Amino acid sequence: MAETNPVEQFEVKDLFSFPHVSGYNIAFTNASLCMGLVVLAIILFIGIGSQEKALVPGRFQSMVELVYQFMLNTVRENAGHEAVKYFPIIFTLFIFILFCNLMGNFPYSFAVTSHIIVTFAFAAFVFTGVTFIGFYKHGMHFFHFFVPKGLPGGIGGIILAGFMIVIEFFSYLARPISLSIRLAANMTAGHILLKIMASFVGVGLFGIFPFAFLLIFTGFELFVACLQAYIFALLCSLYLNDALNMH
Amino acid sequence: MKQPDDLPSLEQLEKDIRSLNERVAPKTTPSQNNVGMVMRMGAELLSGAFVGALLGWYLDKWLNTSPVLFIICFFFGSAGGFLTLMRTMKEAEALSNTEDNKKVG
Numbered sequence: 410m411a412e413t414n415p416v417e418q419f420e421v422k423d424l425f426s427f428p429h430v431s432g433y434n435i436a437f438t439n440a441s442l443c444m445g446l447v448v449l450a451i452i453l454f455i456g457i458g459s460q461e462k463a464l465v466p467g468r469f470q471s472m473v474e475l476v477y478q479f480m481l482n483t484v485r486e487n488a489g490h491e492a493v494k495y496f497p498i499i500f501t502l503f504i505f506i507l508f509c510n511l512m513g514n515f516p517y518s519f520a521v522t523s524h525i526i527v528t529f530a531f532a533a534f535v536f537t538g539v540t541f542i543g544f545y546k547h548g549m550h551f552f553h554f555f556v557p558k559g560l561p562g563g564i565g566g567i568i569l570a571g572f573m574i575v576i577e578f579f580s581y582l583a584r585p586i587s588l589s590i591r592l593a594a595n596m597t598a599g600h601i602l603l604k605i606m607a608s609f610v611g612v613g614l615f616g617i618f619p620f621a622f623l624l625i626f627t628g629f630e631l632f633v634a635c636l637q638a639y640i641f642a643l644l645c646s647l648y649l650n651d652a653l654n655m656h
Numbered sequence: 657m658k659q660p661d662d663l664p665s666l667e668q669l670e671k672d673i674r675s676l677n678e679r680v681a682p683k684t685t686p687s688q689n690n691v692g693m694v695m696r697m698g699a700e701l702l703s704g705a706f707v708g709a710l711l712g713w714y715l716d717k718w719l720n721t722s723p724v725l726f727i728i729c730f731f732f733g734s735a736g737g738f739l740t741l742m743r744t745m746k747e748a749e750a751l752s753n754t755e756d757n758k759k760v761g
Contacts (some may be wrong), residue, residue, distance in 0.1 A: 465669075579708055579729075580736030587703035587740070591696065640696060 413602040419523055419597070424578070440527075443519040447508045455504075464630035483643060488650035495649060498538075502531060503642035510596060512635030514627065522637075523596040525589055535645050543652035554655055555581070588644055595637050599630045698712045708733015 423436035458473025466474055480500050484492055506522060513520025543551045555577040559565045559629050603626060609619040657705075712729030716722040 431680045464666075467722050575732050576739055578736075579711075579733045580704060580739045582711070583700070583707040583733065583736055583740065587696075587699045590703055590706075591699035594699065595692040644696070 413604065413608040413620070415601045415608075418600060419520070420525050421524075422423050433463065439519045440524070443512060443521050444509070447505065447512050451504055451508050452511070454508075462571060480642060483580060483639075484646045484649075487643065489647040489654060491653050492646060495516055495542075499642055499645050499649075502535070502645065503638055507591070507635060507638035508642055510535075510638055511631065513596060513600065514630055514634065518595050519601055522592055525593040528592045529585065529589040531592075531641070532585035535588070535648065536585040538562070538649045539645075539652045542649070543655075546653060551652075551655070554651065584648060586642065590640055592637050595633055599626075602626065603630065697741055697744055700744060701737045704737020704740060705730060705734040708736065 421438045421440050421547055423434075423574065424436040424442060426436050427437070428639045429435070431651050453581050455473055458469045461467060461470055463470060477500070480503055481493070481496060484496050484499055487638070488495075507521070509522045511523065512518055543554070547553075557577065602625065606623045606626065607617050610616040610623065611618075678752045699703045708731070709726065711725035711733070715729065719725065
């Protein structure tokens, strides 16, 4: 049985090395390759799907339109009509994360979204963008977001409000962390579990049981890949809703 | 594009699609949403405490007050995590309520 280390699959390796730019390693890694392939796949998917503009869509056009309509409805339902002008960025994030997650399930490929730095970059981008939109739309009034409603009056109310503002502030700061940890943890856990199960397959006749489990779990992993991309986009639109309409 | 004559009209087609959607859609979407809700909760609880601890740790380092701010921020962060969790629960509850109404109505 081959030596298998379940976390070896997440290792970033340099494929082409370049000289360091002011101390930073800018080598083309397997992660970069996988992201490039993902972008290529997205361009092919959307490009071919929107090539034929039939009124009654064929299979490929139907797939693209379904994904697009589904996301558009999600944004519209959760963040209102005003948020539709931010739809392109949410859709881009959604489809990129979806394809990264799905691509990670290919044998010998690399799960980009299992790296917390990648998901945190997405989340931090969304967080800063949403905060900026909030301040742009409401100005200093956006700070009222942190003040809860329905507090009792008097000195007790003021003390309570002080506590609540601090707690609200922390829960606001926790948003990008929870957004990035959720995605990365789900992808990492799934891939490690698959790898460990796969290492039990080669034990002989009884290897058929882990193999069956592996088969089922790969299907579940595909479901998780889609679900996590959806949750990411859903939370983006919920945060956008908070920034646009406050509460 | 060429259209054969025996195809149904656009209005008829749209009506068919809408009636099909009404029959199929309620069965599939809410359950997906509920699974999503459940999977969101764990990370929200954890990240609140994590953010509090991280912020407190660096504030302590900066102000040389170790470990006072670490402890305070950790508790506030955990409370923030619980607050988000509570909101998510409320959302899920509201969602399941509307779902029940759909089933009855």
